[in-house]
Amino acid sequence: MSGISENWLNLVLLVLLASGLSIVYSSRVEKALNWWTVQTVAVSLLILAQGIYQNELEVIFVGILLLIGKAGVIPILLRRVLKESKTEWVGEIYLKRASSLVVAGGLTIIAYDVTKPLMALPQSGFRNGLAVAIALIFFGLLLMMIRKVAIVQVLGILLIDNGIFLAGFFLTQGMPLLVEMGSMFDILVGIVIIVILSKQMLENYDSLNVDHMRSLKG
C-alpha cells in the first residue's frame, strides 16, 4: 500500500480531525454544516488520491461517487431544511461549547489509546488514520448526546458515517465497490427520511428542537 507519502496523509488527517473538532465547537448550525462538507471533501480526495496512485478504477469511482453523493447532495438537502426552519442555535443544553471541546479532546486521546494494539499496520500513518477515524465516531456520538437541534444530531450521524468509512478504508485498504455503494445509498436514504421528518416537525412545532417531541405523550 505504498502511494500517498506519509506527510500528505498526515496533512489530510489533520484536516479531518480539525474539522471534526470544529463541528463540535461551532456556534451556528450553518458553520457546522460547512465544516462537515469540508471534511467529506477531504475524505473523498483521500480516496481519489489513493485510487489514482494505485491505478484502481473501482477506488476512483467510489471517490467520485462520494464527492457527488455525500459532499454535494446531502449539504444541499440539509441547507434547504435549515433555511425553512430559520434555526441558528446549535442547541447546547447539557454541555457548553468550550467544555464539549475539552471532552472531544479527551475522546481523541482515548481513540489513540484504543488503537494502540494496531500499531503494526503496514504504514505507520495508517495507525494515525484509524485513530482519527475512531475519534470521529466518538465525536458523532458526543454530538448526538449533547445537542438538542435535529439537524445537529443528523450531523452527528454523518460524522459517525465518515468515521466508519475511514476506519473501513484504513483497515481493509479498499472495500468492495458493492459494499461501499450499499453503505452510501443507506446513508443517503436515511438523510432523505430525516429531512422529510424534520419538515414534519417544522409543520407541527415550528421548531427543530427535539424536546418538543416529548410533549406528544401528554
Next chain:
Amino acid sequence: MDELLMILTRLLMGIGHLALILIAAPLLQGFIKKSKAFWQMRQGPSILQPYRDLSKLLKKEELISEHASWLFLLTPRIALAATLMAGLVIPNAWGWAPLSGWGDLFLFGASLGLVRLFLTLSGLEGAGTFGGMGSSRELFLGLLTEPGLLLGLIVLAFITATTSLQGIITGLQSVSPIFIPRLLAIVTLGMVSIAEMGRIPMDNPDTHLELTMIHEGMLLEYSGLSLALLSFSEQIKQLLLILLLAQIVWPSGLISSSVGFLGMFGALCFAGVKVAVLGFFYATVESLFVKRRLFRVPHFLATSTATAVLALVSLWIIRGQI
C-alpha cells in the same frame, strides 16, 4: 595574528548585521503602510515616510513630566538596546546570526520580555490614566502571547534538535514543508506575531482612541528623542518577527552555497522578497478584519497556544518520542 583577524571579521559582520536591521526596519513599516493604503484604495504615504518621521522626531524638543523619575528616560534606551539584542540571534538573509549558541531562543524571548517590563513601568511613570491602562493591558496580552511564542519555537527546536535559531533555520531546510508539527508551529507563530506587533485583531497601531489603545497608551507621555527611540524599537521588533517567520516558512541559509558578491546580493534580494510578501500578508489581514474587543483577545491567543500544544502532541505521535 590570525585569531585577531577572525575576531575582527566577526565583529565587522556583526555590525553589518545590526546596520542592515536598523536600515530595513523603517522601510518595512513604510511598505506595510503602503500596502494597507492599497487595500483602502488610497495613494498613501511614501515608503520613505517612517524615516522622515523619525528624523523629525529627533529634532523636536523633549518634554518630561515633573513627576517622572530616571526610569522614564532610561526606558527608551533600554527598549532599543534590548530589541537589538534580540536582533543578534535572528538569522539574517544569509542564515547567519552573530550570536548562535545554546539557548538562543530563550534569549530572544527574554529580550522581548525586558522591553515589555520597562515599557509597562514607564507607562505608569507619567501618572497619566491612559498610561496605566495601557500598561495593564500590555501585561495582560504579554501573559497570553509569551507561552505561544516560546512553545512554538520550542516545537521547532524539538524538530531540529537544537535551541539556536541559526541551527533551527539550517535544520529546517531538510524538513518537508508539509510536516504537520512544522505547519502547526508556523500557524502559532503567525498568530502570536500579530499580537506581538500590535496589529489589528489585537491592537490598532494607528489610533490614539483612549478606549482601544494598548501599545500607544504607554507611549502617550513621550515626545521628541525618546518617542523616536521607542517607535524605532517597535519597528525593529516588527522586522525581527517577520524576518524570523519568513526564515521559518522558507528557510534559506545561504552561508555556504552563496559565494561571491552576486550570490550574496541574490540571497539578500530573496530575503527581502520573503519579508515583503509576509508584510503584505499582514497588511491584508489588517485590512480584512476589525479590532476585537479586549475580552475576546484571550480566545485568539488561547487558540494559538493550543495549536502549539497540538504541534507538540503531533510531533510525539509521528515520531513515537520527542
